[in-house]
Amino acid sequence: MTQEIQKTLRDSAAMRWTALLLLALAMFCSYIFMDIxxxxxxxxxxxxxxxxxxxxxxxxxxxxxxxxxxFLIFAGIILDKMGxxxxxxxxxxxxxxxxxxxxxxxxxxFTGSSxxxxxxxxxxxxxxxxxxxxxxxxxxxxxxxxxAACGFMIFGCGCEMAGITVSRGIVKWFKGREMALAMGxxxxxxxxxxxxxxxxxxxxxxLGGNISVSRxxxxxxxxxxxxxxxxxxxxxxxxxxxxxxxEAEEKDDPFKISDLGQILTSSGFWLVALLCVLYxxxxxxxxxxxxxxxxxxxTLVEPSQDSFxxxxxxxxxxxxxxLVVAAAGFASNFQKVKRNQLILxxxxxxxxxxxxxxxxxxxxxxxxxxxxxxxxVLITPILGSYVDHKGxxxxxxxxxxxxxxxxxxTFAFILPLFKDSAVGGIIIxxxxxxxxGSSFSLVPASLWPSVPKLVDAKxxxxxxALIFWIQNIGLWLFPLLIGKVLDKSNPGVTDPTKFDYTAxxxxxxxxxxxxxxxxxxxxxxxxxxxxxxxxxxxK
Ligand SMILES: NCCCC[C@H](N)C(=O)NCC(=O)O
Numbered sequence: 001m002t003q004e005i006q007k008t009l010r011d012s013a014a015m016r017w018t019a020l021l022l023l024a025l026a027m028f029c030s031y032i033f034m035d036i037x038x039x040x041x042x043x044x045x046x047x048x049x050x051x052x053x054x055x056x057x058x059x060x061x062x063x064x065x066x067x068x069x070x071f072l073i074f075a076g077i078i079l080d081k082m083g084x085x086x087x088x089x090x091x092x093x094x095x096x097x098x099x100x101x102x103x104x105x106x107x108x109x110f111t112g113s114s115x116x117x118x119x120x121x122x123x124x125x126x127x128x129x130x131x132x133x134x135x136x137x138x139x140x141x142x143x144x145x146x147x148a149a150c151g152f153m154i155f156g157c158g159c160e161m162a163g164i165t166v167s168r169g170i171v172k173w174f175k176g177r178e179m180a181l182a183m184g185x186x187x188x189x190x191x192x193x194x195x196x197x198x199x200x201x202x203x204x205x206x207l208g209g210n211i212s213v214s215r216x217x218x219x220x221x222x223x224x225x226x227x228x229x230x231x232x233x234x235x236x237x238x239x240x241x242x243x244x245x246x247e248a249e250e251k252d253d254p255f256k257i258s259d260l261g262q263i264l265t266s267s268g269f270w271l272v273a274l275l276c277v278l279y280x281x282x283x284x285x286x287x288x289x290x291x292x293x294x295x296x297x298x299t300l301v302e303p304s305q306d307s308f309x310x311x312x313x314x315x316x317x318x319x320x321x322x323l324v325v326a327a328a329g330f331a332s333n334f335q336k337v338k339r340n341q342l343i344l345x346x347x348x349x350x351x352x353x354x355x356x357x358x359x360x361x362x363x364x365x366x367x368x369x370x371x372x373x374x375x376x377v378l379i380t381p382i383l384g385s386y387v388d389h390k391g392x393x394x395x396x397x398x399x400x401x402x403x404x405x406x407x408x409x410t411f412a413f414i415l416p417l418f419k420d421s422a423v424g425g426i427i428i429x430x431x432x433x434x435x436x437g438s439s440f441s442l443v444p445a446s447l448w449p450s451v452p453k454l455v456d457a458k459x460x461x462x463x464x465a466l467i468f469w470i471q472n473i474g475l476w477l478f479p480l481l482i483g484k485v486l487d488k489s490n491p492g493v494t495d496p497t498k499f500d501y502t503a504x505x506x507x508x509x510x511x512x513x514x515x516x517x518x519x520x521x522x523x524x525x526x527x528x529x530x531x532x533x534x535x536x537x538x539k
Contacts, residue, residue: 008244009237016173017182019241022234023166023184026092029227030159031193032200033099033220034062037106037148039201039291039366042496043213046499048106052490054145057138058484061149062156063472064136068129072472075161076465083450084172085238087165090102092228094158098218099224101151105144119143143237160468162500167464169238179512180388180449181334184381189372191380192326198291198370199322203315204277220256228273259462268454268531269463271522273470274446275397278515279443281406281474282508289370289486294365296417296424296498316365317357322374325351329378333385348378360426368429375437376444383445391536393446394526398519405512414504453532481507 035045038059044050050058064073079087110116120143123133136153165187174182179443203214294300325348332344349537352371359367387393393395410432418425457465484505489503526533 004460005327006160010173016177017239019234020170020182020186021238022217022230022237023088023169024189026088026230026234027162027186028189028193028196029223029230030095032189032197033155034096034159034225035194035197035287036201036217036220037213038288039119039369040205040216041212041289041292042295043202043205043211043494044106047211047213048144049142050488052100052136054141054483056288056486057136058145058149058152058478059285059479059483060476061136062152063476064149065153065157066136066160066449066472067469067476070469071157072218072225072465072469074343075157075164075195078161079165080170081147081537084169085167087161087227088231088238089235090163090164092224092231093156093311094297095155096158096228098153099157099221101154102148103151103214103217103221105147105151110147115118115147118145121144124525126370131163150200159474164465164468166400169234172238173241179383180384181381184384185330187378188330190324191376192419193325194287194373195322195370195377196319197432198366198373199315202291202364202366204314207312228250259459260466262459263409263455263463263466265510266454267525268522268529269451271518272450272454273523275401275515275518275522276447276467277470277474278511278518279401279447280405280471281478282408282511282515283480284475285442285478285482286408286508287372289482289501290369291365292496293501293505294368294429296499296501297411297419298365298368298420298429299419299444301366301422305373314358314362316493318355318362318471321355321358322370324348325355325374326377327382330381333381342397356430359430360423362498363422368426371430371434372437372440375434375496376441379441380445383441384449387449388537392535393450394519394533396442396446396522397450398516400446401437401519402440403435403442403517405509405516406434407439407503408509408512412502412509416500418504441468449537450533456481464491478508478511489538 009019037055041052044055045052066075075087075091078090082090104110123137123146124141125137127133127144136149138233140244153502156307167183170182170186199221203217205213205216206209207215212428328344328351331346332341335341352374355374358370359371383396387396400429412427415428415432418428451463453462485504485507486499486501490499493499522533525531
């Protein structure tokens with residue numbers, strides 16, 4: 001007798017990967033918007049009068065509500081109560097709303113408007129936060145930066161909500177299947193989003209020869225509309241899946257206040273959470289200043305562009321090469337046949353060298369820095385697989401921290417020595433950025449899979465929410481601190497490409513040193529308590 005097996009959407013590889021693609025593309029768009037102003041810090045100073053403190057305050061505001069109004073916890077509760085599809089659409093809608101506000105704040109329509117006058121005279125501080133000394137604004141902050149910060153706060157709520165929703169969505173569609181691969185692929189696409197942002201944000205700001213910073217943000221707004229469409233399509237797929245399985249959405253791992261006690265008494269959890277905030281505070285906030293740091297430390301002579309189309313086509317060719325690097329490198333991870341794997345890796349490496357050469361020819365800081373997330377796309381899945389099969393997560397966290405310290409110190413002390421050597425400076429910049437990229441692969445690949453080894457399986461959702469909250473404190477504080485330190489250590493510097501970045505870079509290297517020390521403590525605790533961090537995930 002033949003038994004008919006009921007197939008659901010998630011039993012079809014094509015369908016579940018389509019579901020992942022929809023969610024991952026939404027995250028790709030959100031990671032582009034997250035850093036949309038980062039590569040044009042100099043233009044924000046020139047065209048909107050944002051000094052480094054205003055820029056840093058605005059950048060840090062993204063996670064302000066998550067940290068101080070505990071929005072991340074509410075997001076977890078909404079996700080538990082309303083399920084993945086509703087929360088996915090809601091988070092995209094929230095991100096789009098915030099993106100539109102931020103766009104309006106940097107347009108010419110805002111300049112001279114009554115809203116600008118109001119923002120100039122108000123919101124110098126918000127009493128309840130000011131008492132705590134954490135107001136998101138300050139006396140004299142430009143109105144456009146204040147209003148952009150309001151938009152970015154709204155965006156940030158949607159962005160972190162999307163982060164936890166997408167992880168839950170992946171579990172829903174991939175549990176018992178290629179889950180690690182799906183999560184790695186989603187993160188790789190997010191990294192490609194950062195690289196895309198580094199290239200296209202300045203491209204749109206300078207499009208056609210006349211500078212418009214709002215054009216870059218408008219590009220981000222269009223992408224957030226696409227992200228919303230992606231989540232709406234996902235909504236219907238997810239609904240269909242539930243109607244097939246006949247089950248309401250899986251609601252495992254809801255956030256519960258009572259879980260907190262169990263998590264907070266784990267010394268391993270604290271060590272990993274602190275390491276997370278220290279490490280990510282030296283990466284994401286740095287990403288917001290990195291292009292400007294390169295502009296200040298390299299002598300870049302932009303080649304004269306014959307025409308708008310000539311320069312645009314160079315950008316597009318360079319981006320296509322970047323996509324080849326990412327696609328070939330990523331695909332090589334999943335080849336079973338060694339020869340195919342080597343061919344794809346060779347294609348990827350040759351394309352990477354071509355990309356770097358074009359970056360040198362173009363003399364553009366943004367295209368030099370864009371290789372940073374690119375390397376993470378290539379090697380995060382390899383390292384993830386290494387942790388799965390060989391372990392050594394604690395050692396990888398230590399190595400990642402050592403590389404982070406070395407890179408920030410190189411940017412601080414070695415790169416400036418090559419300011420007059422066009423070739424030497426760019427080679428050192430590329431080499432350091434590539435090493436930093438490998439550090440940024442080592443740490444996420446070993447940190448996130450370590451959490452389940454430290455807390456009970458039934459509180460894992462709450463543990464991740466708590467780590468994100470602790471991490472967000474650093475992501476709020478450090479963009480702001482870098483801006484303040486930059487202004488304080490460069491009195492009277494008005495040219496936005498002439499800052500001395502030594503002091504902020506030393507501060508970031510210190511975060512790396514603290515992370516390194518915690519890494520050693522974690523390794524010792526792991527050995528003493530047998531947490532299993534050095535053990536493989538798959539035995
Ligand atoms: N919106 C600020 C950055 C989000 C970071 C997010 N909480 C996170 O940790 N993602 C993991 C990663 O490695 O990107």
